[in-house]
Structure formats: structure tokens, C-alpha cells
Amino acid sequence: MTSLTASSGPDAFQPAAARWEPRRALALSVARKRTAFVRGMRLFFTASALAIAGLLVVQLVLGSSGSVTGETEAVSADIRMTNPRFTGRDESLTPYVVTADTAIRRRDAADGVTELERPRLDYDFLEAGADVSRVLAESGRYDLPNRILDLYSDVNFRTRAGYTFQSNHARIFLREERVTGEEAVEGTGPMGTIRADSYEITDGGNRIIFSGNVRARLIQDRTAPVPDASPEEGND
Template sequence: MAGGIEEAAEFSVSRHRRVTEFAPRNSEMALTTLTKRRRYVHFMKFVLPLLALGTVAVLVAWPQLAKRHVALPLTFSEVDTAEAALVMNNPRYRGTDAKDQPYVVTADRAIQDPQDKQQVTMDNVQADLTMNNGAWWSLTADTGLYHGGTKLLNLFGNINVYGDNGYQMHGTSAEVNLNTDELASDEKVWGQSDLGMIRANGLRIRDKGRVIIFINGVNTTILPGKKRG
């Protein structure tokens, strides 16, 4: 019986020690956890309003940013890609004038104008014009600008004009109306025929060569023994 009382006493003492040893530790941990939670709550009270404010600012500013993005001008490369020109190798353009006389315009290369589909810029141009009586004229130039709607052919560079009658003329710029069979130049021109040579500061050719007029400072050289037909 005494032994049982001693064991109960020891158990009571041991339990008292456990409570005494662990109680402070549990209190300290609880206090630490509570402190952390308070700090977290304070932190979120500060951060959440900032996040909300930032979201509202983005929503308000987004339409303005979108407008600015749309209004930005395209760069040259983007415009060039969007308005890509059609390039044609060895093009051939056929047509007839007001008198139903045929002509053919050819080139090594033609680049179509993206803004005007009927206009092309050509390299190494040749235009052949034929009249109903069989007579012909042939024109060549380094570059040319042809418009299918107006039938105007502007020639630039080394221009050469040859006729079946032996006439030949040269210049640096000229405009050819393929509908009316007229050629006009206000630059220096020079040419020759069986009669001799001629220089001037302008030229008009009408009716596919039936009428040739040199203007502005005309200078002629008649070859000896040659007579007008």
C-alpha cells in the first residue's frame, strides 16, 4: 500500500514537471505565431490597396495607350512591304492609236506603281510604231515612264529615234503620245538624214514622222551634192 502511494506521488510530481516545462514553451510559440499573423495582416492592409490602385490605373490608361499605338506612323519598311510594287521582266504592251495604227512597247523590266496600276517605270525601253501604209518608227531609251490610260510614254537618258526613211534623231528626254502619234522634246536634240545634220534645242514630230519640226536655236549642216527630194 505504501508502495502504491509513493508511485502515485511520483506520477503526480512527474506530471507537474511536464506541465511546468511545456507550458512556457507553448505560450511563447503562440505569441510568436500571433505576432507573425498581425504583421501579415498589417502588410496585406498596405499592399492590397496599392494593387487595387495599380489595377485601376492600368484600366483607365489602357484606352489612351491603345490609341497612341494605333496612331503611330508606319516605318518606311512597313510601308514598302504593305505597298509592294509588281515587278515584271521583259514586259510587252500592245495598243493602237486613234487611227487604229498599232504600236508595241517593250522593256527589259517594268515596275508597276503601287498608287497607279496603269503606270509603270521601265528599263531599256523600245517603242515600235507602224503606220497603215507600212512606214515605221522605232524609239529606244535608257528608261521610260508609261501610262496605259493616257497612252503617254516619257523617255529619259540616251534616246534614239529611227525611221524607215533614213532619218535618225537623238536626245536626252522626250514625251511620246502614242494615241496622237506625236513626240515632243524641249531639250537639246541632234539628228541626221541623207541631206545632212541638224542640231536644236527642241523637237516636234507629228503624224508618225510625216511632220518634223526643229525649234529653238536650230543649226543645220547640208552635205555637198545633196538635194531635197
């Protein structure tokens, strides 16, 4: 009897190479998909690395311009922070620290602008050797991006030149070591007392300009020796 082979049908008459063509095409398709997947993963990891590097750069920039710490609490749409602490440096790289009892960031406020309750300032420009826990005013507002501290109501501060000022407003430009005030001010210093409608302190406290209804009272230094009124007689 004649034996039959296992192969039957049209494939039995096809060459072996022809029967392997579909498998080869399938393997090539899988390889292409795998290559595309690997390329996509490489692009994903590269983009992730760039994003992380960008975040680090942003954090470094924000850190150089100032930072803020404290315990935050969301109240309706506003954010309330207890015992806030803002740090930064002026143009001379002198460090300063702004603290307060409470800070409130309003929903409709500009970016980085925070309201302060009983603000304090640790800064050599104004508080050289003084008690840094002393409250400067009853309320204030801190503009972190521009580093401007506005003080309102019962403002009291002292410059390193020895002058003490009382007013209802002071705007402290922390970058420039400059203070301006648009409210009446009374000042006391080594040379006496002065009163004016507005004022400006520049050059690190070495220059003070008063404007509007200026009234000054100079105090003579009584410890200085009084010169002899009579001419000194010379000897021939």
C-alpha cells in the same frame, strides 16, 4: 356496355372542317415562303448575269485601249514585272507594241503608269523596217490609259522619213503619231544634220519642228548631175 370513341376532349365536339384549318394555314404559309425563296433566287441569278455582262464589257473596253502581259512579282509595296509587253492601236488603228527588260508599278503612282527599264517599241511610225529589238532609251515611263511613252537618257529613234535622232528625252503620243522633246536634240537625215534645244515631230513623221539655238548643216547630193555653166548654143 357502351363503347367510347377514340376522340375525346374539346376536339371531339368540333366539326371536321374546323379541325383542318390549322393544317391549311400551315400549308399556305409554306407555299408563300417557297414563292418568296424562288423569287429571291431569280433576282440573285439575274443580278449575277448582269454583273458578268458588265465585267465582259469592261474587259472589252480595256482590251481595245491596250493590254499588258508579263511575269509579275510583288516587292514590298511595288509590283515588278519582267519582260512586259504592252499592246495597243493608234487613231489610225495601226498596232504598236511596247516592251522592256523590266517594268515597275509604284504604289504611289497614278493608275496605269509604269516605269520601264530599257524600253523598246515596235511601231511603224518610228521603226519602219528597223530592228524592233533595239533599245530606245535607258529608262522610260508608260502611261497606259493615255498611251503616252516617255523616254529618258540616251534616247535614240528613227522616223520612217529616214531621220535619226539622239536626245535625253522624248515623249511619244502613240494615239496621235506625235513626238515631242524638251531636251537638246541632234538629228541626221537625207538632207544633212541639225541641232536644237527642243523639237516636235508631227504628221506621222512628215513634219519636224526644231526650236531654240537651231543649227543645221545641209549636205549636197553629189550624185546629182552638175548643170553646164555655159549657155547652150542654138542652131538657126
